[in-house]
Amino acid sequence: VTKTNFKIVTASNPYIDKFFYYDRDLSVVITELKKEQYDYVIDLHNNLRSNKIRRALKKKCFTINKLNVQKFLLTKLNVDLMPRVHITQRSLNTVAALNVFDDGLGLDYFIPKEDIVDQNDIPTSHSAGFIAVVIGANYFTKKLPVHKLQELCYKVDHPIILLGGKEDRITGEAITALDPVKIYNACGKFNLNESADLVRQSKMVISHDTGMQYIACAFKKPLLAIWGGTSPKLDVEPYYGKLFMDQQSAPVYENIVLNLRCQPCSKFGTHTCPLEHFNCMERQDIDAIVEKVNDRLRRK
Known part of the structure; x- marks a missing residue:
């Protein structure tokens, strides 16, 4: 069960037999779910919405602990009591009683054939290889x-x-x-699956x-993750799977985070900096990030 706008990222998953999508009215979905006579609710x-479904179905439930108290203490009082268990692993732990365990292979992402980006759809200057720079995010502080971004892209000597x-x-x-030759603006030109294929x-x-x-983690891509108002301390850092990570001779990803006292300031990001200085991003050392990019490219 998920919102209709997530259909594009779920519909091609071969491990899920049936999807229930909704916009605003959950009652229709609940009616359909009751017809299925499922044994469990995960x-x-x-x-609030998932609680409504659980109450309506009246089946045995396995519910994740969102650690809201710990996250409040971390983001509001800078008291870190997070368990250092990744959100992916906590999700798996939620269903451990059903004999569902981590296979160690990390995340999956499935792109339908019609969303594979043809080489002719990107500049020939980038056909020999390029760096994907994700410039968007849901909130300003992310x-x-x-x-x-201009300084970073200007100083990186690679398509x-x-x-x-x-x-x-x-x-x-x-x-x-x-x-304009080195940097290609694909923002808004491709749908989500096509952008994922460029990744x-x-x-x-x-x-x-x-x-x-x-x-990027699902496709096992080298990654520099830049953090602002949120933080890996929320147990949401890049996740590749233990088996893959154990096979690597060097780190495949790096968190670029300043670890300021005010960081993280929220669970999901905010539209303005609560302290009005935005030091978590304004103080990012772009030259150091560029050197990390160069170091990664030298390994290829």
Whole structure:
């Protein structure tokens, strides 16, 4: 069960037999769920809507602990009592009683054939390889300021494809203007699956705390994860799976996080910096990030 706008990222998953999508009215979905006569309810959201479904179905439930108290203490009082168990692993632990265990292979993402991006759809200057830079995010405090993104993309000496939604198009144009040959603005030109395929085709990924960060993990791409108002301390850092990580001779990802006292300031990001300085992003050392990019490319 998920919202209709997530259909594009779920419909091609071969491990799920049936989907129930909804927009606003859960009652229709609940009626359909009752017809199925499921034995269990697994609730990995634990919110008002999922609670409504659980109450309506009256089946044995397995519900994730969202650690709201610990997250409040961390984001509001800088008291860190998080268990250091990744959200993916906590989700799996929720259903351990059903003999569901981690296979160690990490995340999956499935792209339908019609969303595979043809080489003719990207510039020939990028056909020999490119870095995917994800410039979007849902909230202001998750994103590098435009001038920082410009500095980063200007200093990286390698073809770049900018990824984001239509709302990131103008920001992408401001970055691309610095070097239209090296930097290709794909924001708003591709749907989510197509953008995911560009991540799959890339040499490495630079991303804010967004879904694309985890899609990069699913495709086992080298990753620089840049953190602002959120933080890996919330147990949401990149996740590749233990078996894959154990096979690596060098780190496949790195968290770029300043670990300021005020960081993280929220669970999901906010529209403004609560302290009005935005130091978590404004103080990011772009030269150091560029050197990390160069180091990663030298390993290929």
